[in-house]
Amino acid sequence: MSSKTINILLAEDQGMLLGALGALLDLEPDFTVVYKANNGQQALDYLRDSSQTPVNIVLTDIEMPEMTGIELAEQIQQLQLPVKTLILTTFSRSGYLRRAMDAGVSGYLLKESPSEELAAAIRKVASGGKVIAPELMANAWMERDPLTDKERQALRLTFEGLSTEAIGEKLFLSAGTVRNYLSNAASKLQANNRVEAARIAHQNGWL
């Protein structure tokens, strides 16, 4: 089963990393990089185009314009596309892991870890295994995102610096309600104010 070549699709918005990863993976004789996408949407478009070379592995970043890697994974799951998804992202946002697992990804790697581990991870996933960066195992089953949808949205806008009123307008809520949500969010996150709450939520990948 290891004699057949593994067809890889890369999705990464940082052009430099995208190209460099392509070069790195092309060094492996059993890998073929069939497509390099700049965002999740491009990747999905390619995957759904039956006239293209079939893909075995999707290696994707999370934070990308148009469509994030997590949304891509969710789409792949919903459409039941015959590919394994492998997330390659930055450490900080630990909350992403859970969402990624829920989206049925086969692996979750960190850009921090040495590049030598990448090929092995891809082969493992290709043969049906799961891979999770060891750094994440520790605090993996940390607190799950305690925020409601509205709280999350309000925090996101707070993070941008919007006032209560401005947030209310955007979300079609009264200013008072927004204040309540932010107050709730802050107490859930044990923050002293909306700003700290937004920062915490952001760090955990909950925004």
Add this chain to the structure above:
Amino acid sequence: MSSKTINILLAEDQGMLLGALGALLDLEPDFTVVYKANNGQQALDYLRDSSQTPVNIVLTDIEMPEMTGIELAEQIQQLQLPVKTLILTTFSRSGYLRRAMDAGVSGYLLKESPSEELAAAIRKVASGGKVIAPELMANAWMERDPLTDKERQALRLTFEGLSTEAIGEKLFLSAGTVRNYLSNAASKLQANNRVEAARIAHQNGWL
């Protein structure tokens, strides 16, 4: 002048990108990656070690632990090491460009731009030229950082979610003074409140 091989030192804390860039550059027959450092300090140590292979080009990220790429460039300038420095970093912090130029770097590239441009940029710098990512030329001579030292510090702490009082304690200032500083900063940055001001300053690399 193009027949001699160009010796490159890479400095980048993201292991994955470091390794991948190594693979990418090794594809070029006239390039040799002689060392891969995880931070500025490692890079500098190598450069100062006369028993090591001499380096022509230092390709470095900015935000790294131990020593940033800008600090590395400054050291190289001060020690008058015979290498050209090329910065490779992320778009957002546009204020970095000025500091980098002051540190005498020969080039400033973006991780966003396509990897195909990298080799050409390195060759150009190796032969004495300067390279600046076109995206930056536009807003390069944008407003210089208008913040005073205290305003900057106050904004940094605001960004972390600290209250006026807490900031005052950290900076040994009265709460009122902190409020004044933040008020000033906000008006300088045309922000409606401290949070927005902190966000703007952060985006511009002023924190």
Add this chain to the structure above:
DNA sequence: CGATCAATATGACAAATGTCATCTGCAATT
């Protein structure tokens, strides 16, 4: 149908924040 629950609103009050004018030292300048 009535009970229950969640989402949204309101009102009230304390606390924090934004704005501005003004004061106090202290250091540099002339």
Add this chain to the structure above:
DNA sequence: AATTGCAGATGACATTTGTCATATTGATCG
């Protein structure tokens, strides 16, 4: 010694937040 300038502090006042208790409105479910 007199002047200027600047960092820091104060005080006053309007506005915005934080907190909490209590409506209102639908949807849901037994």
